[in-house]
Amino acid sequence: MNKKKIFNFDTEFLKINNDISKVSEELNLNKEQSRQNRDTLKSLEKELIKLGLTREMMPSSTLSNQEINVYSEDYFTRLSTGIEKEILKEINSSTNLLPPISxxxxxxxxxxxxxxxxxxxxMVKIPKEINYLGKYLQEGSSFTGWLRSLGIDEDGSMNEFLAKLEKVCKVSYDVSTTDKLGDYGREVSGFYPKTHRLMSLGHDPFFGFIFGLIDIFNGSITVIDSKGIIHNIPLDKFQETPIENKIFAPLLWLGHLCSDVCTKMGLPIPGWGFTQVLQFGSLGENDRTLAELTKWMYLEGYDLRHFxxxxxxxxxxxxxxxxxxxxxxxxxxxxxxxxxxxxxxxxxxxxxxxxxxxxxxxxxxxxxxxxxxxxxxxxxxxxxxxxxxxxxxxxxxxxxxxxxxxxxxxxxxxxxxxxxxxx
Known part of the structure; x- marks a missing residue:
């Protein structure tokens, strides 16, 4: 099946081809007449030479041997196809559909x-003042410092509202030491009070909504330890969780997160706990893995407030x-x-x-x-x-x-x- 063309020049090209063919025939006749005249002139020149006439003669003009190109129907067909391709290329072009900016x-x-x-x-700087590598004293962010002062009084204790919220919103994944994990505690490495919010996925401000609800319903805790191993540990104390806690699990999760925001260690950056699976690399003077580096950053104040x-x-x-x-x-x-x-x-x-x-x-x-x-x-x-x-x-x-x-x-x-x- 022939492809339908956008513009059809076949009729016009056929008419032009016929006109050029007629002109070409006339040119061929003229060419033949010119050739005969040239031969006649050459014969006359030879006779004059035989008669002994020696005068300088202008060299006879030479005609080009190149044949006159007769444009055929095939030529115009190819030309039409070329024009068709150029038109389609322009139509389908999208080079100017991402407008440039000035x-x-x-x-x-x-x-x-x-x-x-x-x-x-x-302004942002780093989370807090630190003597980096023991020789570079670097200033911390005053804005992060102000955020750290929210929710606590002059003695460093949480205000009354957050303290009540912490007591009301008890959740299973708030375990902070391995001795509360029973016999399973020996299998979880690097888990202690300062790191428990980083490693416990229920404390994640974003993904914690999933893992936190799973832990509340199952009375368990989901942990990624310092070796990058994922643990889901059932806790005997929370195996008989009251039905009202399961019904209001989203509110318990949110309330517990709010009570932890203003604590000394704070909450991790969303998704930061998953960095503990990155057990590779050799970074810095201490040759830390990526997991060790991100844990060190969290311990040095790289938390949700600095985020x-x-x-x-x-x-x-x-x-x-x-x-x-x-x-x-x-x-x-x-x-x-x-x-x-x-x-x-x-x-x-x-x-x-x-x-x-x-x-x-x-x-x-x-x-x-x-x-x-x-x-x-x-x-x-x-x-x-x-x-x-x-x-x-x-x-x-x-x-x-x-x-x-x-x-x-x-x-x-x-x-x-x-x-x-x-x-």
């Missing part, structure tokens, strides 16, 4: 990313970028058709995502500089900003792989309208 946009995105880096270096401090950087970038975007957003034309407004809205969204991606990339690069300035201290690593860059990278990938059929149709329609308007 030089001003680039400058502002770079500037906003630089501001985010300054906030990271000057909120780190979140100031991506928050600042998002706020400043969206303010600039709103201030430079072009006004909508009231008379524009709905499809044009939708396309314009999509292009504005793509522009915003590009601005955010550039700004987050700059801020993440700034965090690398911050780590270098802190002599490679891993506590200066901004986890929240890295998540911001990952989020934007995913969105850029989604935009590039989106279905562009509708946009291509609108773009081609506008191109046709503009070309016909020139005629």
């Amino acid at each position: 030089k001003l946009d680039y400058v502002m995105a770079l500037l906003i990313g630089f501001i985010g880096s300054l906030v990271d270096i000057l 909120l401090s780190m979140g100031i950087v991506p928050g600042t970038i998002e706020l400043l970028t969206k303010i600039y975007f709103r201030c430079t957003l072009s006004k909508e034309e009231l008379a524009s058709p709905i499809y044009a407004k939708n396309i314009k809205e999509l292009q504005n969204h793509i522009r915003l995502e590009k601005l955010l991606f550039i700004a987050h990339s700059v801020a993440t690069s700034g965090n690398v500089i911050k780590i270098i300035l802190h002599q490679g201290n891993p506590l200066s690593f901004n986890m929240a900003e890295l998540l911001g860059l990952i989020k934007q990278s995913v969105r850029i990938g989604q935009m590039s792989s989106r279905d562009k059929t509708g946009e291509i149709i609108v773009r081609n329609r506008e191109r046709i309208n503009s070309e016909w308007g020139k005629i």
Whole structure:
């Protein structure tokens, strides 16, 4: 079955071919007449030479031996096919469906990313003051320090509300020492009061909603110990959990988390407990594995409160970028058709995502500089900003792989309208 063409030039090309064939026949006749005249001139030259006439004669003009190209029907068929391919290539092209951003946009995105880096270096800093490697005294974050002061009185004790919440919201996964795990305790390594919230998955602010509810219903505790081994340990004390505790398990989980936020060790960053399975690597002077390094970071104050401090950087970038975007957003034309407004809205969204991606990339690069300035201290690593860059990278990938059929149709329609308007 022949493929249907967008434009059919066959009839026009056939007519042109016939006209050129006629012209070609006339040219062939003229060529033959010229050849005969040339032969006659040559014979006359030879007779003059025989008669002894020696005068300089202009060399006879030589005709090119190249035959005149007669454009055949096959030639025009190939030409038509070539034009068809070029048209299809233009129609299906999507090179201009990711609208470019202006030089001003680039400058502002770079500037906003630089501001985010300054906030990271000057405000977020590290969780608390530390004498890193015993020779580098590094200042902690004043904002994280302020967050650590919330919920406790001058003596360091929790306020009355949080203390009551801790008593009411008793959960099975709040075991803090191995001796409370019975005979199973000998199999769990590295589990003690300062690390129990890191290793107990029920204390995770995000994934804890799953593991915490499972532990409350089963009267157990789910732990990833310092060797990367996952344990689910039933506890005799909680095997006969009252039915009301199971009904209100989500509230118990949330209440217990709130009571732990303001404690000295605090809660781990969401998902941080799973780093204990990373039993590889040899980092720093002490040749720590990744699991050992992340545990050390938690013990040095790299917890949920400092995660909120780190979140100031991506928050600042998002706020400043969206303010600039709103201030430079072009006004909508009231008379524009709905499809044009939708396309314009999509292009504005793509522009915003590009601005955010550039700004987050700059801020993440700034965090690398911050780590270098802190002599490679891993506590200066901004986890929240890295998540911001990952989020934007995913969105850029989604935009590039989106279905562009509708946009291509609108773009081609506008191109046709503009070309016909020139005629």
